[in-house]
Amino acid sequence: MPLVNGGKIVDDSFVKLAVDTPLPERGDILVPAERFLGEAEGLLQRAGRVGVIWPNNRDIAELVPYLGRIAAVALVFPTFRDGRAYSQARLLRERYNYRGELRATGQVLRDQFVFMLRAGFDAFEVKKQADAEAFMQTARRYSVFYQPTGDGRITALHRRMQLRHSEGVGT
Amino acid sequence: MTSPLEQKKIKIAGPSVVTANRTWDGIVVYRTAAKGWSAELSEAAIVRNSDEARALLAESIADDVGAIGPYIAPVQIGEDGKILPGNLREQIRRTGVTIGQPAQV
């Protein structure tokens, strides 16, 4: 499954651990939430970056104490129809000011990229190679956004206000 | 008419066909013995037991580009061998609405 990060297909430095996989000595790891919470201090002290795979039915606030020390949060789309992780992503970015990698995993398809970007995701485990290759093109599909989110894109309402004011200056 | 969209277990009580809607334009089609789709019920492949039905449905589902939403529908076979829809829903799908269409009234 190709990983898109920073708009490009990249190698994934993280290894995903299951609940019972022996801990590798070094290297970046992605750990299931339960295991992470159980052995957080040990995990965070080893060499290599640590990320957490967080299920979409668990309160993201539980992760808050660790946000400054983890390198990645992977949120899960069990199917693309299940939109819970969008709320988790926005909370991480906008309420808890998480600035590390925010990765979309599961059934990640091309036609959800724009929503995911707007919700704050910046890394994508894309299910299909063709979708990953079309990432940049797809991300540019829209130039107008009605809702304010933490992604910094200017909303239609504010663009209108700017236009009004710039017109106002001239008259 | 129980909506066939709720069809879960495959169990047929009599002669049946697989029907669906053609992907590009949506018209009603029937699975043929030649592994294609036809708008004519008379060209439909008839299955008579649950194993045959399951196989025909599986093959139809696999042709996702050709037609969508395939399901098993009952038919009646007339004395002359003519295939007729087995219930009101399928009758309506084959012959159209039972009301006048406004543009033609």
Place this chain on the structure above:
Amino acid sequence: MYAYDEIDRTLVNERVSEFRDQVKRRLSGELTEDEFKILRLQNGVYLQLHAYMFRVAIPYGTLATNQLRALAHVARKYDRGYGHFTTRQNIQFNWIKLAELPDALEDLAKVGIHAMQTSGNNMRNVTSDQWAGVAPGEIEDPRIWSELIRQHTTLHPEFSFLPRKFKIAITASDHDRAAIKIHDIGLRLIKNEKGETGFEVLVGGGLGRTPFIAKTIKHFVHGRDILSYIEAILRVYNQYGRRDNIYKARIKILVHELGIEKFSREVEDEWRQIRNSSLEIDDEVIEDIRSRFTYPSYEKLPHMPDELRQAAADPDFEAWRKNSVAPHKVQGYSIVTISLKPTGGPPGDATAEQMDALADLADKYSFGEIRVGHEQNLALPHVAKRDLPALWKALDKLGLATPNVNLITDIIACPGLDYCSLANARSIPIAQELTRRFANHELANLIGRLHINISGCINACGHHHVGHIGILGVEKNGEEVYQITIGGRADENAALGTLIGPGVKFDEVADVVEDIVEAYLALRERPEELFMDTVKRLGVEPFKERVYATR
């Protein structure tokens, strides 16, 4: 009228080109039907019995004449020459080809019409009072707020994959014509004691297999906070709404399972954290949206012009005027409801020719504006009273002057088994038969206000639960059987109807309705007592006894 600006136009165009790409990938097999289904639904495309169905949004029920002509054009070019107006201010085309849909959408986009989120598990078309902006006594035009919410809910990055569909309706009048109590969120525009505009917010209404009347979650939310409040409700719903069972996934079930107190606490907690954010609406933003709604320059006209006085001699005109013409907030003008319920016709259908002709009439008599109501009728919102006689003649020629608004033949019906793949039984032929039985307008007037609602399955698109007489088609042993309820209503006193007795067969439905009406005429205390009031006073029993005595 709301006029799109370049920003709105750009978004709609970007949506069309995205969907064109998606259709292309579907037809080439790059997208499976499972992957594509949600994408098409989010663009208003269903698969029905005979073909794809295409549902186009008419936000808050307001249409300009060039938009109505574009709908007629779509009916003619891509469909079979007619469209069906629905109970949620949408229009549906029943015979569209998937391969041609991007073209149809492009044609509509040119006049500022879209089909975004008319289906799918996202926020649907925001609906409102079809008399918004012209009804006397309104708090203020609810469409300003409807448009604000429409924009905010369009392609929302967090709430486009909700547990289930989500519908918002807004009213600003004491008499609720938008059926807000049967919506996921119902908003009633009010003023607080300081004279500030805000909303009473209701939540958790809906019909379907588990009908609920919405409950008030907050008595006053200030206008500037309405987006953050809605966002808080949706965030709670998105996270906790059930996703394990499609029939339990609507917000009404969550509200019911948590209880309104616990649910409102959850919302309140969330809201506290987001209310003073960029979601807060400043007055300037509202003014900007308000400024893009244009209102006609009304003339100063007499309350009773000569034309009207003279036409009063014609009993047919008078019958229509009394039935279909309502008071306007400006003296000398009227709101004219156009019945799409002709005798023997499918409720809510209009042909391309009728749409075009109506657009011409709206240009001539209604400042180029048409409205669409949830009762599946249309309206001309600004007709000078002096023009009523001429308008009536023209409407009559088009078959659009049936004087049956709010009467027994003004039936709301879903498409039923004639079109719909979910249906268990037919709805339209039942409606057609009833309109024939009660075709005599004197009889219909004698009966008075009486709403019949017909649904062809438990999903309740015909709103049968809230019909004064509700008819629900089900299937029993391969046959169509109809269950009949009485005493429902959809207005500010919304209530669910009560079953009157065992289900009856297709051929018997009209007879039973006739018997119910006969029972009502015998039981009412005086001619002014409306059907629903008699049912309220006496309960179902006396009706049951009379109707089922001989069955």
